[in-house]
Amino acid sequence: MKHLEKLIRRVIGRVNVNLREHAFDVEPYLTGIIPPEKFVRFYAFYGLTLHHPLYFHFHNSSLAGSYFLGKCTVEHSVLYKSDIRGDELKWRGEIFKSDDFEIPLYEDEKIRIRDSFLVKTLVHNNSHNPENPEEFLIQNTVAMHYANIHGSTVEGAFLGPFSTVDLTTVRNCVVGAFAYVQSGEAVHRRVDPGQIIIRAPDAFSFSYRFHPEDLRQYIDIKPGGSPTGIFMDFVESKKSLFESAFEVVESRSTIPVPTGASLSRYAVVTGSTTISENVLVAQRAYLEDAWLGKGSNAQENCTIVSSRLEGNNITAHGGKIIHASLGEKVFVGFNSFLRGQPYSPLTIGAGSIVMPHTIIDVDEPLEIPAEHLVWGCIRSRRDLARHTLPLRRVAETEGELVHGAMILQGSGARFVDAFRHRIEHILEANGAYFDGRHNRGHAQKARQISFNIIQPYPAGTLKGLYPTIDISLPLAAMGIQKSAGNRAG
Amino acid sequence: MKHLEKLIRRVIGRVNVNLREHAFDVEPYLTGIIPPEKFVRFYAFYGLTLHHPLYFHFHNSSLAGSYFLGKCTVEHSVLYKSDIRGDELKWRGEIFKSDDFEIPLYEDEKIRIRDSFLVKTLVHNNSHNPENPEEFLIQNTVAMHYANIHGSTVEGAFLGPFSTVDLTTVRNCVVGAFAYVQSGEAVHRRVDPGQIIIRAPDAFSFSYRFHPEDLRQYIDIKPGGSPTGIFMDFVESKKSLFESAFEVVESRSTIPVPTGASLSRYAVVTGSTTISENVLVAQRAYLEDAWLGKGSNAQENCTIVSSRLEGNNITAHGGKIIHASLGEKVFVGFNSFLRGQPYSPLTIGAGSIVMPHTIIDVDEPLEIPAEHLVWGCIRSRRDLARHTLPLRRVAETEGELVHGAMILQGSGARFVDAFRHRIEHILEANGAYFDGRHNRGHAQKARQISFNIIQPYPAGTLKGLYPTIDISLPLAAMGIQKSAGNRAG
Incomplete structure (x- = not known):
């Protein structure tokens, strides 16, 4: 376990540096959150199809229970039962349209996760960021239970449980539990728990905030403890059924x-x-x-x-x-x-x-x-x-619509x-x-998919760490996959 | 399937060139021997422990149902439910003793399989070859059902079903069904079915040959067909029980x-x-x-x-x-x-x-x-x-002992x-x-082992091929594994 503990400390250090202006310490949120045995109990798996660009690279990471699809690198990170879904990754040769720009892609887009700790987090990559369209980056970030990172580049962030960042570039932010941010960009911000923000520059802005007392019954988190509330009780009650689904290699419907x-x-x-x-x-x-x-x-x-x-x-x-x-x-x-x-x-x-x-x-x-x-x-x-x-x-609505605690401005x-x-x-x-x-x-397309299963070291000082793995196309010829995929389709 | 068929033709071509002096064509032994659907039905898996040197590289290969342990590369090869056991691979820094020679190893030993087709073959690597102690090579070779390649470098060979090459360097040989060869070296030979040869230069030589009529009841193979006989019937009868064992990811004793x-x-x-x-x-x-x-x-x-x-x-x-x-x-x-x-x-x-x-x-x-x-x-x-x-x-015995059809010469x-x-x-x-x-x-040592499971492309022209995969140590630091293994032990 020694190296996994070292890795977690490394992530904590990197994230804290990014959140220093908020004086926010992620350490009490991570320490002991996953019992050490669980890191070796669950395997990671990645889907193999002809419809998604293939390339995986895992290094110095723990991936317990996580799911991967599409081009992806994971380095110096701890992912726990997270879903990393690259099924809308852009391909080399495509034109990415963003506002009035047409951006030709010279490489296949890739999800890149570095120095991060994602717990039961969902990453989906229909990414909006036109500044770096070939790399969907999640770096120096802690995302808690069931956070969604949806098409959002995230660098230096703490995402509370059940929070979502959606089509947003997030830098140096603390996002509270169950907050939802879709704002194009969120930089150096602290978003309260239960705050809902949807903003399109020059078009509209929607905002609502849950009453803290109401929210706490559903989801709450305090430093030093795991998240609590109705949401957690609900998902925990289904857990054992999923564990059975993961025990078999192939299952018939x-x-x-x-x-x-x-x-x-x-x-x-x-x-x-x-x-x-x-x-x-x-x-x-x-x-x-x-x-x-x-x-x-x-x-x-x-x-x-x-x-x-x-x-x-x-x-x-x-x-x-x-x-x-x-x-x-x-x-x-x-x-x-x-x-x-x-x-x-x-x-x-x-x-x-x-x-x-x-x-x-x-x-x-x-x-x-x-x-x-x-x-x-x-x-x-x-x-x-x-x-x-x-x-x-x-x-x-034109201008402003206020209804209860909701405010809609713009069009x-x-x-x-x-x-x-x-x-x-x-x-x-x-x-x-x-x-x-x-x-x-x-x-x-999802009807035909294989899953590769990777397990961590079962014991010793490397316990819970996964080997370094590279996965790429079976044939040296570049560009074969896209056409093979089309033929198969 | 297109690329897998091409790969099989490639292997056939390479092996036939190696066996041209015997005018031996492996093509009818391989064609149709494994129904195409089976290549996607079974997954390959490799064991991960602290007691075996870790490095895998698979490229342009199909590995259905095969098991790997230790450092191994597989390129342009088709392995079907084969067991590749690298648990006696030599480590960098060891001294390999062979006769009177002491050979220091500068690299970890690696199993290397190229341009070969191994069916339900067992490869165990306690290799004897002092000439190339850091690489255990199997190249341009077809090994049929339940052949054993035991510590034997094999280049350009056809190994019949249930045959064994044991502590032997094999080059350009056709080895018949159920033949057993332990002879230090076997070059440009054709070994009859059921021929047993154990030879230590300057020490002894044991030889026995099964009567062809007896042998045929137990194992026989003809070009264009699968092996037949009591051995095949016996192993086939247990097959479905193994398939159940492979359907679960973890199983409890x-x-x-x-x-x-x-x-x-x-x-x-x-x-x-x-x-x-x-x-x-x-x-x-x-x-x-x-x-x-x-x-x-x-x-x-x-x-x-x-x-x-x-x-x-x-x-x-x-x-x-x-x-x-x-x-x-x-x-x-x-x-x-x-x-x-x-x-x-x-x-x-x-x-x-x-x-x-x-x-x-x-x-x-x-x-x-x-x-x-x-x-x-x-x-x-x-x-x-x-x-x-x-x-x-x-x-x-000194000199010669003849007993029935057995001849023992030497000491x-x-x-x-x-x-x-x-x-x-x-x-x-x-x-x-x-x-x-x-x-x-x-x-x-085997008590603590993880298994990583890799599956082939499920459909399309790459069907049955596995992605290119590299697996190595989770930490960049060289030499950590051996010491980590020792501490865990």
Whole structure:
């Protein structure tokens, strides 16, 4: 264990230097957070397909339980059951469009993680940063339980549990628990727990903050302890089922997987669950008595229990839906927690948008109409009015709209358009519109994937460390993969 | 599949050039021998410990189901469920003694496999070759089902099914099915099926040949077909049980593993089986209703069914023992097939040596006394006399001893000594004499091992090929592993 402890100390030192202006010490958040035995108990794995550029390099790192896809280097880092998903990495030769710029790529894009400690963190790389489009960098960073690093370059940051940085370049920031930041850039900032910020320069700005008392019941973290609250209790209760899924090398689906759909062998499916055509169920998704309509997707770390989701629903990374009924094309954003009760279901009408980091937790029946925007914390019918608006009404905003604790400034139309555009992008990319020939997406491509499994040293001073590993194309010829992939597709 | 087919054609071409003087074409032996789907069905895996030098490099190869340990490179090769065991690789800084030479090693020894096709082959590297002590090379070679390449450099060879090359440098040779060659060097030779040759220059020479009619019932191979016979039927009957063992990532032992013993998680143990202290059960060993006394070892691909083996027994690679009772320190050599029947057990007395590639297959009770040498093909009590001699009698030989079809020339004492010396080496190396502190061997070291699992491309033109993979030490510092290993030990 000696070298792993040294590695953790190294990461702590590097992150603290980056956060010195905040006088923020990550040490008490990391020390003892993962019992030493767990570093050798779980294996890391990476997916091998023809649809993702292949290159892995791991060095002086511990990767327990983590999942990798696409080009990736990990150096001097500790990742614990993190999902590093490079399935939207850009390829050499592509043109990356950002605002008015057209940037030709001279190399395949690569995810690069250095001197960082990511715990059960989800990294997804549809990266926005035009300044360094060939490298998606996460450096000198600590991300706590179920944080999302989504298309965001992060250098020198502490990301609290269940926080999300989305399409943002983050430098020298402390981001509180369950905060959500989508702001193009966030530099030298301290973002409070439960603060939601969505900002597009010269277009709009959305902001909301959870009441600290409400939030603490769901997620809280104090130096020297692990995160606590309903979110943690909820995910911990599913843990043992996932451990079984990881014990077998190949697993056969227990439910029918229709044409164009894919069900990750690292997802857990129980009860009476049905998935329809073109559905994507990602790794570490949990489905129990769930019905998913055509083209719906259940992304990483999401949970759908005793719920019916009509076609083209999106449950984003970490979204949780319990005892609910959702109409066509409802979007449920990152880490949202929507919980009805068996005799008090939650109903959401078609086309509604549930903002990332929304909590709906009710024990009376609750109905959200179609085409509404929903945000914040809704614990009862009474709360609903202050946390929802018709999308039409939002789109009419020019200047400022204040509704409860929410403030929307700028163009409401562009705000709604940005969401709608993103929802379409997600459905297209995930293959919701596949017709048997055209519009192939992740759901169709993910059907054929191999997983390579890497384990750490089991004992001795290197215990918990993984060997240095390089993985690359089987043939020396460059450029073969893209064309081979296309032929296979 | 396109690239894998191309790779197989490449290997065929290279081997045929090496065997042109024999006008031997390996093509009909390889074509269609493994159904294409099987190349993607099984994963390869390599063991990670602190007791073996770490370095792997795989390039442009298919490795389905193969096992690796220690420093190894595989290039432009097809390995199918082969066991490549580098646990006696020499370390940098060691002195390699060969005859009167003392050769200091400047690099860690490495197994290097190039342009070869090995099917269910076992490679064990206690290599004898003093000319190139830092590289154990297998090149331009086809090895068929359950061939053993044991400490033997092989360049340009066809090794028939169940053949063994043992401590021999093999160049441009065709070795027939079930032939056994231990001769220091074998160059430009064609060795008949069932030919047994053990030769130590200036010391002794042992030779025996199975009757072709007898042998064909046990193992036969014709161009254009897979091997046939009792050996194949026997191993095929156990196949599905091994496939289950490979389906789980970690498996817990179903029987108690006492102090100093180790049971590979890739061994299959069924029925009422007991292993005693310091027992080593290697991967792909099969134990059913077996009792193994203290310090015994069951090596790769061996099978022990309904048998009791007293302390310090050795069942070498591929040895099969069914309905038998073996006294203390009986040695059963490579690929021997010893089969009694439920009411007609086979008994072998303490200290006897069953030569490699011996067949005893009886349906009447048969007893071999203690301290005897056994060889050849014994199908009844009548056969016994012509295929066994007291070791004392063998050791008295000077000049020539002819007994049945066996001819021993030279010094019988040195012949018996060589075997006894090797038996002691195996027991020591495997940890049979471990006392809780001293004499640690493979059985004790193998207790802590991780396995990394690598899978091939699942589809497309690269189907069945594995990515290029490099695996090395987690820390840049050279020389750390040996010392870390010692501390862990």
